[in-house]
Amino acid sequence: MKFRLRVLLLLFLLSIITYIDRVCISVAGPRMQQDLNITPEKWGWVVGAFTLSYALFEIPTGALADRLGARSVLTRIVLWWSIFTSLTGAVSNFFLLLFVRFCFGAGEAGAYPGSTSAVARWFPPQERARATSVFWMASRLGGALSPILVVVIQQRHGWRASFYVFGILGIIWCGIWYWWYRDHPSLKPGMSERELREIGAGSPGEHTSLPWGIALRQWNYWKILLMYHTYCWGGYFYLSWLHTYLQQGRGFTENEMAVWSTLPFLCGACGNLVGGYVSDLLIRHRGLSFGRRAVGAAGLALSGIFMLLTSQTDDKHLAVAFLALGYGSMDCMLPVSWAVCMDVGGKFAGAISGSMNMAGQLGSFFTSIVFGYVVAATHSYNTPLIYMGAMLLVSAFLFTRIDPTQPLIRDEGDQQNVRRAA
Numbered sequence: 001m002k003f004r005l006r007v008l009l010l011l012f013l014l015s016i017i018t019y020i021d022r023v024c025i026s027v028a029g030p031r032m033q034q035d036l037n038i039t040p041e042k043w044g045w046v047v048g049a050f051t052l053s054y055a056l057f058e059i060p061t062g063a064l065a066d067r068l069g070a071r072s073v074l075t076r077i078v079l080w081w082s083i084f085t086s087l088t089g090a091v092s093n094f095f096l097l098l099f100v101r102f103c104f105g106a107g108e109a110g111a112y113p114g115s116t117s118a119v120a121r122w123f124p125p126q127e128r129a130r131a132t133s134v135f136w137m138a139s140r141l142g143g144a145l146s147p148i149l150v151v152v153i154q155q156r157h158g159w160r161a162s163f164y165v166f167g168i169l170g171i172i173w174c175g176i177w178y179w180w181y182r183d184h185p186s187l188k189p190g191m192s193e194r195e196l197r198e199i200g201a202g203s204p205g206e207h208t209s210l211p212w213g214i215a216l217r218q219w220n221y222w223k224i225l226l227m228y229h230t231y232c233w234g235g236y237f238y239l240s241w242l243h244t245y246l247q248q249g250r251g252f253t254e255n256e257m258a259v260w261s262t263l264p265f266l267c268g269a270c271g272n273l274v275g276g277y278v279s280d281l282l283i284r285h286r287g288l289s290f291g292r293r294a295v296g297a298a299g300l301a302l303s304g305i306f307m308l309l310t311s312q313t314d315d316k317h318l319a320v321a322f323l324a325l326g327y328g329s330m331d332c333m334l335p336v337s338w339a340v341c342m343d344v345g346g347k348f349a350g351a352i353s354g355s356m357n358m359a360g361q362l363g364s365f366f367t368s369i370v371f372g373y374v375v376a377a378t379h380s381y382n383t384p385l386i387y388m389g390a391m392l393l394v395s396a397f398l399f400t401r402i403d404p405t406q407p408l409i410r411d412e413g414d415q416q417n418v419r420r421a422a
Contacts, residue, residue, distance in 0.1 A: 002195055003122075003185065003188055003190075003191055003192075003195060004122045004123055004131075004185070004195065004199060006180075007118060007119075007122045007181065008119075008122075008123075008131055008134055008135065010173075010176065010177055010180070010181065011115045011118065011119070011134075011135040011138075012134055012135050012138040013138070013173060014074070014078065014111070014115065014135070014138075014173055014177070015115070015135040015136065015138035015139040015142065016138045016139070016141055016142040016145070017078075017142065017166075017169045017170050017173055018108065018111055018139060018142065019138075019139040019140070019141075019142030019143045019146065019239075020142045020143075020145060020146045020149070020166055020169070021081065021082075021085045021108075021166050021167070021169075021170065022050075022108070022142075022143075022239060023142065023143045023146035023147070023239055024085070024088075024146055024150050024162055024163060024166055025046075025047070025050075025088065025101070026047070026146075026239060026240055026241070026242060026243045026244070027146055027147045027150040027151065027154075027162075027243050027258075027261075028150055028154060028159040028162060028163075029043065029047075029243055029244045030243070030244055030247050030248065030254070031154060031159045032097075032159055033244075035159070036091075036092075036093060036094060036097065037094075038094055038097075039372075039376070040372040040375050040376050041372045041373055041376050042094055042372075043244070043372055044368050044369045044370075044371055044372025044373065045098060045368075045369060045372075046094075046097055046098060046101055047101075047240040047241070047368045048364075048365045048366075048368035048369045049098050049101040049102045049105065050101045050102070050104055050105035050108075051105060051236065051240075051361045051362075051364035051365040051368060052102065052105065052361075052362075052365045053102045053103070053104075053105035053106040053109065054105035054106070054108060054109045054357075054361045054364075055109075055357075055358045055359075055360075055361035055362045055364075055365060056106070056109070056358070057105075057106045057109035057110065058109045058110060058113065058354040058355070058357045058358035058361065059351065059354045059355055059358050060109075060110075060354075061073060061077060061109050061110025061113065061114065061354065062110050062113030062114070062116075062117070062350040062351050062352075062353055062354020062355070062357070063350060063351040063354060064110065064350075065110060065113055065114040065117040065118075065350035065354075066117055066347065066348055066349070066350040066351050069183030069184075070114045070115070070117050070118040070121075070181070070183060070350075071177070071178060071181050071182065071183050072178075073110065073114050074110075074111065074114045074115070074118075074177060075174050075177060075178045077107060077108065077109070077110050077111050077114060078111070078170045078171075078173055078174045078177075079170070079171065079174050080103075080106075080107030080108075081104055081107035081108040081111075081170065082167045082168070082169070082170030082171050082174075083107075083167065084100055084101075084103045084104035084107055085104060085163055085166055085167040085170070086163055086164050086166075086167030086168075087100050087103075087163075087167075088100050088101065088104065088163040089159075089160035089161065089162070089163030089164045090160070109354075110350075110354060112338070112353065112357060113349075113350045113351070113353040113354035113357060114350060115135055116132065116338050116341060116342060116349050116350060116353040117349050117350030117353075118181075119131045119132060119135075119342065119349075120342045120345070120346070120347065120349035120350075121183065121184055121185070121347075122185055122199060123199065124198060124199055124200050125342070125343070126280060126283070126284070127280070128280075128339045128342050128343075129275075129276040129277075129279045129280045129283075129292075129335050129336055129339035130276045130277055130280050130335075131276075132276055132335040132338045132339050132342075133272045133273050133274075133275060133276020133277065133334075133335035134272075134273070134276070136272040136276075136331070136334045136335050136338070137268075137269045137270075137272035137273045138269075139272075140265045140266070140268035140269035140271075140272060140327075140331065141265070141266075141269050143238070143239070143265035143268070144262040144265035144266050144269065145262075147243065147257065147258040147259075147261045147262055148258055148259075148262065149162070150162045150258075151254060151255065151257075151258040153165060155254075185199055214408065215348075215352070215355075215408060218406070218408070220344065220402060220403050220406050221344075221352075221355070221408070223398055223401050223402050224337075224340065224341070224344070224352075224355075224356050224402055225355060225356055225358075225359035226359070226398050227296075227337070227395050227398035227399050227402060228337060228356045228357065228359050228360035228363075228395075229359040229360055229362060229363040230363060230391045230392070230394045230395035230398065231300060231330075231333070231337075231360060231363070231391075231392065231395040232360035232361060232362075232363035232364045232367070233363045233364075233366070233367045233387070233388055233391035233392070233395075234303065234304065234307055234330070234367075234388040234389065234391050234392040234395075235303075235330055235360075235364075235392075236363070236364035236367055236368060237367065237371070237384075237385075237388055238264055238265075238268070238323075238327055239364075240364070240368050240371075241368070241371050241384075242261060242264065242323070243257055243261055245381050246260060246261055246316075246320070248381065249375075249380075249381025249382065250316040250319060250320075250381070251316060252316065260317075260320050263320055263321075263323075263324040264320070264323050264324040264326075264327040264328075265327070266324075267324040267325065267327050267328030267331075268327040268328055268330070268331040269331075270328055271299070271327065271328035271329060271330065271331030271332045271334075272331045272332070272334055272335055274332055275295050275299060275331065275332030275333060275334065275335050275336055276335035276336070276339070278295055278332070279291050279292060279295045279296075279335070279336045279339065282294060282295065287405075288343065288404050288405050289403060289404060289405050292336050292339065292340055292343070292402070292404040293399060293400055293402065293404075295332055295333065295336045296332075296333040296336045296337060296340075296396075296399040296402075297333075297396045297397070297399040297400045298329075298332070298396075299329045299330055299331070299332035299333035299336075299396075300329075300330065300333050300392055300393070300395045300396035300399060301392075301393060301396035302325075302326070302329035302330075303326040303327070303329040303330035303333075303392050304326075304389045304390070304391075304392030304393040304395075304396060305326075305389070305393075306322045306323070306325045306326030306329065306389075307322075307323075307326050307385050307388055307389035307392060308385070308386065308389035308390075309322045310322040310323050310326070310382070310385055311382045311383070311385035311386050311389065312382075330392070333399070337356070337399075338353055338356075339404075340402060340404045341353035341356055343404040343405070343407070344404060344406060344407055344408050345407075345408055346407060346408065348408060352408065363391075367384075367388065367391075370384065370387075371384045374387075
C-alpha cells in the first residue's frame with residue numbers, strides 16, 4: 001500500500017472517532033434532557049456551546065497545523081477532546097454540562113483543518129477531493145454507528161457510560177498517529193522516490209503562517225466563508241437535533257430512532273464519496289472551476305429542497321427519506337468545499353479551511369440556539385426546517401460565485417509578503 005494511502009487510512013479512522021464522539025450527545029440527548037431536567041431552549045445552548053468554542057479555536061489550530069505540522073497538532077487535539085468526551089459522562093447539572101461541552105469544542109477545533117493540511121502535503125492536486133471525500137465519508141459512518149452503539153450502551157449501563165467508553169478510542173489513535181506519521185513525505189523512512197514524484201513533494205521547507213493581510217483583501221476568501229456559514233445553518237441539524245427531532249417531533253421510539261437515524265448518515269457517506277470522485281472527474285474533462293462549482297452548488301440546492309419537503313410531510317417515514325436524500329446531496333458538497341481550500345490555500349490549507357470552518361460553526365451555533373426557541377414558541381419541530389432549507393439554497397448560490405482557480409498567493413509580491421510575515 002502506498003504511504004499516502006496509509007496516511008488516509010489513519011485520517012479515516014480519526015474521522016470515525018470524531019463523529020462517534022460528536023454525535024454521541026445528540027443520541028443521548030433525550031435521556032440527558034430528562035435526567036438533568038433540561039428544556040428545549042436550554043438544550044439548544046448545550047449543543048451550541050460546542051459549536052461556539054469550536055468556531056473560536058478553528059483558525060488558531062488550523063494555522064498551527066500549517067506552522068507546526070499535523071503530527072503534533074492532531075495528537076494534542078485528539079487527546080484533549082477525548083478527555084472531555086469522558087468528562088461529559090460525569091456532569092451533574094446544566095451549567096457543568098455547558099462548561100464541559102465548551103471545552104470539548106475547543107479541543108476538537110482544528111481536527112479537520114489539520115487533516116486537510118496533511119492531505120495538502122501528502123496528495124497531488126488531482127487526488128485531493130477524493131482523499132478528502134474518504135475521511136468525510138468516514139465521519140458519516142461514525143455518525144451512523146453512534147446511534148446503534150450509544151443506544152445499546154445506554155439501555156444496559158445508562159447514558160453516562162457511553163461517554164466514558166468513547167473517550168478511550170481517541171487516546172489509542174493518538175499513540176498510533178504520533179508514532180507513525182511524519183509532516184512531510186520526504187521525512188518518512190522507506191518512502192519511495194516514485195511516490196514522492198507522484199505526490200510532487202519537494203523538500204520539507206519551513207512551515208509558514210498565513211499572510212492574513214493578503215487573504216482578507218480577497219473577495220474569493222469571503223465568499224468561501226459565507227458559503228460555509230449558510231451551509232451549516234442547515235447541515236448542523238443532523239449532528240445536534242436530528243435524534244431529538246425523530247423522537248419528540250416525529251414520534252419514533254428510542255429503538256426505532258437508533259435504526260432510522262442511521263439512514264441519513266449512510267446516505268451522507270455515499271454522498272461524500274460520490275462528490276469527491278465526481279468533482280475530480282469533472283476537473284479532468286471540464287476544468288477546475290466547473291468541477292468544483294457544479295458539484296458543490298447542485299448538492300446544496302438539492303439538500304435545501306429536501307429539507308423544505310421534510311417540513312411539509314406528515315408521514316414520519318417519508319420525512320426520514322427526505323432527510324436522508326438531503327444529507328446525501330448536501331455531503332456531495334463537503335469534500336469539494338474542503339478541496340477548494342487546498343486549491344486556493346496551497347500550503348496554507350490548514351488556516352484557510354480553519355477560517356471556513358470557523359464561519360460555518362458560527363452558523364451551527366446560531367441555528368442550534370434558534371432551533372430550540374422556535375420549537376418552544378411554535379410547539380412544532382418542523383417549523384425550523386423551513387429557515388434551514390432557505391439557508392441551504394443561499395449557500396448553493398454562493399458556491400456558484402467561488403473561483404477555485406484563484407490562488408491565495410498569486411505573484412512575486414505576495415511571495416515576498418509571505419516571507420516577511422514568516
